[in-house]
Amino acid sequence: MKQFVNRLQNRYHYALVVFKELVKTNFKLRYQGSFLGVLWSVLQPLMLFAVMYVVFVKFLKFSDGTPTFPISLLCGTCLWQFFAESTGMGMRSIVDRGDLLRKIHFPNYIIVASTTMGSMISLAINLAVVILFGTFAHAHYTWRVLLVIPSIIQLYALSLGVALLLGSLYVYFRDIGHIWEVLLQALFYATPIIYPISMVIDRGYGWAAKVMMLMPATQTIMDIRHNLISPEYVPTVWQMVNNKWLCLLPYVASVFILWLGIHVFRKYSAKFAEVL
């Protein structure tokens, strides 16, 4: 029994060592050769936000008239970018690090985990920027900010689950890469980031708004914005859907997707080295 515990310890010890080193390497390599380096983590979402703000808020008037909409847009952009990046890069990570898999035995979920963790670091930097900007942009910080932490964990779990699932499939079918790109775009438009959810309701698509809010990614992003920026103006699934049991669906779905990802990955990961 003691031996078993020791072995378990050794196993995760190794995984942790590799994980730390890979996260560090990925982070170092990420802005390798760029002039501004890590500053891009801050600049990129800001510039993206600027574009969206000008196009959707100024020109197309996608706004619910609340004072927090711009900062909510910035926050949503950052969160979505994390989701898109971690799933996209996580999906490709196994194939991209095929050189490692073919040469050495190590728990290969570490590759996906370290890649998504890299995106997580960017998100942390971005959220710091969001919080800083929020103080000038009518954000209402309350005790609810603490609730952001479990939501972030949920978002990470969801992204990791999707990345593990897609990553396993991508080893066998490279088509997944193209499909996911399109799907991600569709999901982006189906998430109230560039437009307020009230816009969907106002045009008489109340049912669509409810369905949208029940998607795990949307629910998490809305939860984070609600708790972080303005509990008054950003609605969550709990306010939009009456059936409280149904409201649990996106939370359960996130856990299920993570479980499914781990399950599929574990089933196929032993063969990755041979297939690649």
Next chain:
Amino acid sequence: MTDSEKNVAVTAPQSTEDNRPVVLKVEHVAKYFRLPTEQATGLKMAFLNWTRGIKGYTEQHVLRDINFEVHQGDFFGIVGRNGSGKSTLLKIISQIYKPEKGKVTVNGKLVPFIELGVGFNPELTGRENVYLNGALLGFTREEIDAMYDDIVDFAELGEFMDQKLKNYSSGMQVRLAFSVAIKAQGDILVLDEVLAVGDEAFQRKCDNFFAHIKQDPTKTVILVTHAMDAVKKYCNKAILIKDGEIIVSGNKNDVADQYTLENLKTAKRSETEQPVNGQYPAGLSERVPRLEVRPESTPLIKTREPFRFCVDYEFNEDEEFYLTVTLFDMTRGGIICDSAADLRQTKRGRQTATFELPLDAICNGDYRITAQLRILPDPDDVQSNQQLAYTDETRSCDFALRISGNNGYALLNKNTMQVKQLV
């Protein structure tokens, strides 16, 4: 000769008094790969194959029923020709591949080097790469801190460690990778053909290191190599793999000899060679459609008997002709002897001539016998000869001389020619 071949093929009995602990046990390991017969890497093809009920792959058995044990302190060699499955075996030992059948038990920390410098990134500095590579091999930062100086010293790269790897010469990169490999403090070291690395001075260093590690009873090394010198020098046990099976196991000298023999038996071409589109193979022609040298028995010579070989030829013209047999030294280079116009032949048609060559004069090495068929339009004037055919690489006879106590740097052995000191 045939007897010696038989002896070699028999598995050497394992020494029974070996009571050192077993650190690696490979039991009944079998492995096959599925090779796609049709392109099946896309969803469309996978779907189409599925609807048609096509499996879309063939199974290739790479390893069948491999069994062996490695004890602590062993220097264990795995040899085999290209494609024999030894790299697959190594990957199974290193747990990169999962065997379809059987099991591998490892006791201790196994450090695999299927390739040097796994995870090396050109954009990182030498130091960062050492830590990354070390982490992948399962060492924590503290553990690498402890062996870092050793690694750098061994690689002789002290002043370059903060340079990016892309600015290293290829030799420097390999040296760094190799140093990490052998300074890594594992119990079992698995090395895949990594001996031919670096310049001569570095080679000598590695040589010393292997000699040292051989003495260390706690370290075990598993070495996959083509260099029989290395097997004979370092290993205390070895196995020879052919077509996914162990054909010789145990004594390293038997393994090395058998491996040499396997290499001499290069894939023989089909017996009857028809010209393809009127084109004859290199060296042959319409006038001489057949000419080949082959050994009468094994091409691995271990006793001081003359070497017998045959020359198969086909010649149907009336002119006077002869065979010239030439002996080449493949190890040291140069022509050792040549029969010139001595071997005149009289039989026409498809014939086989048998010859004998005494080998008392020369030291061990790899040799090649080639033959040429020449005609003599004027039988009295040897200068008038005309070459009609010759044997190229595939039709010549390679043989290896491996008589014990007959090693030598020079071609001629001591019985033949020796310098005598007078004053």
